[in-house]
Amino acid sequence: MAPDYSTAFSSVIGFGLAEIVTDLEVKKHALDLLMRHETGKGLSNYDLIPDQKVNATAIIKISIEKITGKAHQLPKKDNQDE
Numbered sequence: 001m002a003p004d005y006s007t008a009f010s011s012v013i014g015f016g017l018a019e020i021v022t023d024l025e026v027k028k029h030a031l032d033l034l035m036r037h038e039t040g041k042g043l044s045n046y047d048l049i050p051d052q053k054v055n056a057t058a059i060i061k062i063s064i065e066k067i068t069g070k071a072h073q074l075p076k077k078d079n080q081d082e
Helices: 024-039 051-055
Strands: 009-021 059-072
Touching: 009 024, 024 051, 024 059
Parallel strands: none
Antiparallel strands: 009 059
């Protein structure tokens, strides 16, 4: 039956001002933070990225003005232990 099915989700929506970063050192810092977040290692753990490639990389800074979120968990089935 249709009531037996659902979708679990979580979502976040942010509103704010987006600006393109052009300063080379700020771009390097942003890329370093991104690599630390995704891999646990900063840029210094990898081969040097030439400034030309960093300058060719688009970095967009978003200053958040408002953020909202919501989530829906699947209900426990009657036969599931808590």
